[in-house]
Amino acid sequence: MTLAALIAACSPITPDTPEEQQKAAFEEATEFTACGRIAVPSQTFTLDSVRVEARLRGTTTIDIYLYEVTFSPRMPVRIDMVIPDADCTRTKGRVTFTGNGIEPTMGGNPVARYVVTDLQGAITPDSLTFTTAFGGMTCTYHGALVW
Amino acid sequence: MRAKVFILLSLLTTSPSSAEEVTDSVVLPAIEVSASRLAQSAMPRQSGLSIIDNQLIEVAQITTPKDVTSLVPGVHMPDYGSAMTSSIYIRGMGSxxxxxxLGMVIDGVPLLDKNMYDHTMQDVKQIQLLRGPGGSLYGRNTQGGVMEISTILxxxxxxxxxxxLLSRSTANSIRAxxxxxxxxxxxFGWGLAAHYRHTDGFHTNAYNNRKVDYGHEAGGRxxxxxxxxxxxxxxxTVNADWVQQGAFPYAAAATDIIAYNRPSGYERLVIRPALRAEYLHDGYKFLLNASHQFMHDDMHMDQDYTTADIFTLxxxxxxxxxxxxxFFYAPRIVEWYEWAFGVSTFVKSNGMEAPVTFMREGIETLILANANNGIxxxxxxxxxxxxxxELPIESHFSFLNAGTAAFHQSQFHFGRWHLSAGLRLDYEHARMRYMSMAxxxxxFTMMMSYFKTVHTEISGNHSVYFLQVLPRLALSYDTPHATTYGYVAKGYKAGGYNPQIxxxxxxxKLMNDLASDMGMHLTIADTRFTDVAITSYKPETAWTFELGTHLTPTTGLSLDIDAFHIRCRDQQVTVFPTGKTTxxxxxxxxxxRIWGTEAAxxxxxxxxxxxxxxxxSYGFADARFTCFDDGMGDYAGHHIPYAPRHTAYALATTRFRLKSRALHFLSLTLKADRTGRIYWNEQNDxxxxxxxxxxxxxxxEWQHTQFLLWGRNLTDQPYDVFYFRSMNNDFLQRGHPRELGIDIRINL
Structure with missing residues (x-):
């Protein structure tokens, strides 16, 4: 009995529920993947199942990757776009990021005409959301984090 | 030239003294067909069969396999494109x-590639054309019939x-x-033969005012x-044939003018050594045919057939x-039974290079215009x-086909009734190695100030196997002047690969790779054409049901009548990608399904x-799709394109024996044929x-010499032999206009 109590006392504390496990993993993670909807109000356009990745570099910089996304119903191609070097702040249970005047890249090439302004977003253990404008075209994204 | 012809003529005609002394020197000895696999089977009696002997070959002026068109009911071999184009339609089938x-067999050896079919036939003594599946005897690629050509030995x-033979005709055409x-x-005996052919051509390219369809051809045996x-x-035997010609005289349907800016032509060398052995003993017959067939060809075409510099192939x-x-044949050991057995095998390897080159206008219109519309x-x-x-898309292929087959045929005889049952197993392996790159x-002006190289490549290999079981069951009833028969048989066309696609x-893939390189993902509208697996296709199979009769009511008269029904599955049809692709x-x-009837x-x-x-002869075939949806339309009930509904042919020749030293015989031959209607597309519009x-x-005609004056298409009837649609444009090829010619034939 004494031995069993000792082992139990020395064991690391592990989360009991999936939610608690997810919160614990969130605190450790530097890369986050979400799947959700992007909306472009000016085009009255929405696109579901858009994959977005956020990759922390250090503690204050984050890159946002958008995969196979379109911003208009007339757009015949889906594009991969990266918003590099956004500022971010990490607190317990939350990562927030902002940016202004960032040149996004496609295929490694900067796309100056579609400069990112008013980027504001947040990552929680459940979701990844942001609002921004590409070359003046406002769009919003809301996705559930994929673990 | 004309003077030389008559001098030669006079020299050649000095020997005979009178017509009475003259025998039919041009008629060859009795035809020995014992070596024919066909002759040893019951098929000639129990199937539609056309026999074109030496006399008919000469009076009908048959010099290439295409010349049997319509003479054999239901057979249509249009002369278009180039010598590599050997489209054959028989009984409403074909592609x-x-x-x-249709299989082609020369002196017992099957030609293994239809690119060799269109050739000059020299010293042919007989053509037998089996109408109906060669199934149990010939197997592969004979579901519509077999043309067996026998040459002089x-x-x-x-x-x-x-x-x-020396011939001169319209379009500065020469044949020797x-x-x-x-x-x-x-x-022991030997034979040596040579031929040469030239034509300036009939069709002019308005772009450079030159003949498109000129040609040279030479060969020997x-x-x-x-x-x-x-x-x-x-x-x-060793046969060699060389062809070098201009090709593809395709006119825009809207203007009826041929005008394209890049040269088109075709060159082919074929060498066919073959060894043939026959063993005959006590009625037992053993036939062995071994051959090697070498072919090198080179085809180039302006693939848009316009003066725009778009793309070439x-x-x-x-x-x-x-x-x-x-082939082994056993005679009747008992009165009511005989049998035959055979095996065959082949290996065919083909190295192919097929670069498509997009020229500047093609890059602008086919690639950039499509891409920039989207962007x-x-x-x-x-x-x-x-x-x-120029943007070349290189394609290198290595094809290997190998097949083996075994067949058996039993014939049972019960008085006037004859039953034959045949079964053939065909196994074929096809492999393709491919590498295509650009x-x-x-x-992309939005984000690149410099040009960047993108490389696209697809490579790999693919193989498929086919096994076909080909049964044939036939019953016939003989009377002294008629054989009436019925049969059911299965035939097939081999499967294979589509290098064209x-x-x-x-x-x-190039567009996808380009887009990926820029961080974009294209949506290909027609995803059928993104996967290499689609390049293979399966065998096409057809069941034929036929009833017919061979009548010989009096000496010299033969009459064949048949009616048939064909059900075709997995039919191999040409489909095109949607839009402006190539x-x-x-x-x-x-x-x-096909319903038809023939009479000869x-x-x-x-x-x-x-x-x-x-x-x-007369042939009728009502050939219609029962099921065909290519994604752009449902064509069930529509006529199968390119195959004529009716073919009709009539030839009459009369030879008068003259009591003259100057001329021994005078012959007059008239012939007429009628073909159509031919639908050019699946829409039937x-x-x-x-x-x-x-x-x-x-x-x-003299003892050893004939002098012929001949004409074809005497009424100068305009007609089209081919039509197709490419890149939303309609093209057609006109048939040959009126041709007039002079021949001198010598037989010593």
Missing amino acids: RTGEPT PLDFTTQHIRG QASVYRPERPD LVLDARPSTEWRVMG RQTQQQHSTSLDA QTVFPEDSLEIRDD DFDYR FSTITQN GRMMANAARS LQYRWHAARWDGLTAC CSQPPYNLLGATITF
């Missing part, structure tokens, strides 16, 4: 590309035989042939013929094929640019002062109405 519906003669067959001893014992006969092939056939819906101020003036420099697949491919996309009559008469021959072609020949 523009892919494997043939040295031991067919007892003395040296020399033949010559010479051959010698020499039986050195009763057990060496034959060794030996009878080492009373049982054995061994023949060795070049295709070269280097092909080696080897075949071995053994500029999102980025209206930006565009994709390609720096290259490199080009591009720039690789440029489209590579083009699609490829085409064969797919097992359809089913069809031959009548020969001989009288003291004159003799003659009449040959008439475009067709060639039935057309008539009239021909005539006057022959002046």
Whole structure:
């Protein structure tokens, strides 16, 4: 009995529920993947199942990757776009990021005409959301984090 | 030229003294068909069969396999494109590309590639055309029939035989042939033949005012013929044929003008050594045919057929094929039974290069216009640019086909009733190695200030296997002047690969790779043309049900009548990608059914002062899809394109024996044929109405010489032999206009 109590006392504390496990993993993670909807109000356009990745570099910089996304119903191609070097702040249970005047890249090439302004977003253990404008075209994204 | 012809004529006609002394020197000895696999089977009696003997070959002026069109009911071999285009339609079946519906066998050896079908036939003594599946005897690619061509052999003669031909006709066309067959001893002989052909062509390219369809052709044949014992006969032959020609005289349907800016042509060399052995003993017969077939060809075409510099195709092939056939026939050990057994095998390897080159206008219209239409819906101020003036899409293929087959046929005889049952197993393995690639420099103005090279490549290998079981069951009833028969049989066309579609697949991958390189993902509208697996297609199979009769009511008269029904599955049809893309491919996309009937009559008469021959034939085939949806339309109930609904042919020749030293015989031949209607597409909204072609020949004949004046399409009937649609444009090829010619034939 004494031995069993000792082992139990020395064991690391592990989360009991999936939610608690997810919160614990969130605190450790530097890369986050979400799947959700992007909306472009000016085009009255929405696109579901858009994959977005956020990759922390250090503690204050984050890159946002958008995969196979379109911003208009007339757009015949889906594009991969990266918003590099956004500022971010990490607190317990939350990562927030902002940016202004960032040149996004496609295929490694900067796309100056579609400069990112008013980027504001947040990552929680459940979701990844942001609002921004590409070359003046406002769009919003809301996705559930994929673990 | 004309003076020389008459001098030659006068020299050649000095020997005979009177017509009475003259025999029918041009008629060859009795035809020995014992070596024919067909002759040993019950098929000739129990199937539709057309026999074109030496006399009919000469009066009908059959010089290539295409010349039997309509003479054999239901057979249509349009002369278009180039010598590599050997589209054959029989009984409503056939296709523009892919494997043939009709097998071609020359002196017992099957030609393993239909690119060799269109050739000059020299010294042919007989053509047998089996109408209906060659199924249990011939197997592969004979679901519509078999054309068996027999040529002259040295031991067919007892003395040296020399033949010559000189012909001059419209379009500065020249044909010259010479051959010698020499039986050195009763057990050994040799033969040597050569031919040459030239034409300036009939169709002019308005772009450069030059003839499109000029041509040169030369060939030869060496034959060794030996009878080492009373049982054995061994023949060795080497055939060589070379063709070099302009090609693809396709006119825009809207203007009826041929005008394209890039040269088109075709060159082919075929060498076919073959060894043939026959063993005959106590009624037992053993036939062995071994052959090697080498073909090198080179085809280039302006693939848009317009003066716009859009894109070109070049295709070269280097092909080696080897075949071995053994056939064993046993005579009736008991009165009511006989049987035959055979095995055959072949290997065919083909190395093919098929680069498609997009020229500057093609890059602009087919690649950049499509891409920028999409890009500029999102980025209206930006565009994709390609720096290259030419964009070649290289394609290298290595094909290997190997097959083996075994067949058995039993014949049961019960008085006048005859039952034959045959079964053949065909196994074939097809393998393709491919590598297709393209490199080009591009720039997307939105984000690139410099050009960047993108490389696209697809490579790999793919293999497929086919196994076919081909049964045949036939019943016939003989009377003294008629054989009435019925049969059911299965035939098939081999499966294979579509190299033509690789440029489209590579083009699609190129656009994807280009987009990926820029961080974009394209949506290909027609995803069928993105996967290499689609390049293979399965065998097409057809069941034929036929009833018919062969009648010989009087001496010299033969009449064949039949009716047939064919059900075709996995039909190989040509499908095209949607939009302004460039490829085409064969797919097992359809089913069809055909109802038809055929009749053929031959009548020969001989009288003291004159003799003659009449040959008439008629074929009708109502061939319709029962199921065919290519994604752009449902064509169930529509006529199968390119196959004529009706073919009709009539030839009459009469030879008068003259009591004159100056001229021994005078012959007059008239012929007419009618073909149509031919639907040009699956929609059936475009067709060639039935057309008539009239021909005539006057022959002046001496003991060893004939002088012929002939004409074809005497009424100068305009008609089209081919139509197709490419890149939303309609094109057609006109048939040959009126042709007039002079021939001199020598038989010594």
